[in-house]
Amino acid sequence: MDLEHARQVAAQAAQAAGLLLRDGVKGSPGARPKGEKGDVVTDLDLASEKLILERLLTAFPTHSVIAEESGLLGSAGAEWTWLVDPLDGTNNVAIGLPAYVIGLALCHEGRPVLGVVHEPVPGHTWSAVRGRGACGPSGVRLAPPYRPWRHGPVVAWTQGHGVSRAEAHPLKMRLDLGVRRMLQLWAPLLSWAMLARGDIDGFVGYCAEAVDLPAGALLAQEAGMEIRALDGGPFPEGFEGPPQDRSFVAGPPEAIPSLLALVGSA
Template sequence: MDRTILHAARDVAVSAVKAAGDITKHRFATYHQCEDKGVFGDVVTEVDHLAEQVIVEAIGHTFPEHLIRSEEAGQLGKESDWLWLVDPLDGTNNYVIGLPVFAVSITLLFKEEPVLGVIYEPMTDRLYISFKDEGFFCNGVQMQMKKKPQLQLQRATLGWIQGHLVQHDEQAVQLRQHLDLKCKRMLRVWAPTLVWCMLAKGDAEAIVLYNSEGEDLYSGVLMVQEAGGHVMDFQGRPFQGMCEEPYLIACHPDYKEEWLQIVKQGLRA
């Protein structure tokens, strides 16, 4: 992997997420069009498309030989070892009800391994960057996941992420209820990238993800991994690469066995 490409990609991605973020912030509460996307409650606005256009054009101009997969536009460009994943407005459902919890996310993968993640939270002006093997940064400050003296579930904040197609799947509902009763607080933010960043910063103790793959997944996974966190599947195997139907647990590595057992208990309940 050419690290020169990686660092040039960072500059493009940072510029693009900030430009897209400015659009989302400026149009917040003033957008004009909102349409249903699918039959399970997802939505899209003209802001998604405007932000996406800025990002896709920036990437395509600098890296015309790379493949781009963007949430609204789909797949663009040629087959390549380099794949860009773009979520121009992660948290559109929040956006349309006036809840200022959303982000812009770009991920670059090389041979299906995430190598660069850039997430921008425009309402708080927080810029998160992660490089493969180079760390996790928030507004230029390198950060490591905090380790608490012991795992105390009654004080734990847990992020729950599920795919739109999951809906009221019986096993998902059972697991979600089990986790909700075990922990102090379960977050269902509907802006997954921000939940991953919370975990990477140490503002949450764990994430349980139930079959949610998309353009918003891999930037967050890389953030947590580069902050020193552990990401595994429901069998306890380390998560790497890409997966069409991921079932994941992310947490501090010292507590991976405890969280794995809690999830397994919920699946058996």
């Protein structure tokens, strides 16, 4: 498998979908309820996903795909599986907030080996191949220097759509008291990109969604970030397993002990 070729195909698909989204948000996104947890889906999600699926399945007809809206296409447990989030930040788009991205990951036997995150508004693409590092626009290597906190860390937060407000609220509220600023962007892939760039100091997730997690986590890891389970143990790779396995603390290796201490006290 030529992962550099796969990176190029994925990046081009995400960028083409990004142009579609950027034009589409100028009008009505056609938002409607999705599920019973307050989530929404728009016509833009569906159009972006259709474009991406056509490109991936044309280039890699033997691969399976798990897409946010379409579910599984191909055989479950295939050797190579793509994960597609065609519009991460749908709730933001629905209220006119231009904070959204597109995320694609390629997994080999369940293990992420390629991640692509594209932000349509500035037109920036970040990508990573396992063991080969992460890069941003124009191929610039992502390796932000560690910056010690002066007045507490800036930390992003995400939680899965299946998590009730009452379940996550105590942890989030107490964690908020120990940080300088808590970001809840409702676009976790954007938070992963910010962490990989060094724009924020840490990222905490509680039962995060499976489809968008691998692309962002791999991007951050290849940029030099470390990811741990909430109890400080190893963070399981991949998208399989129960939601609890997708709870994490991420940040620069030098900051992980302090971030875990904040979570532990919360």
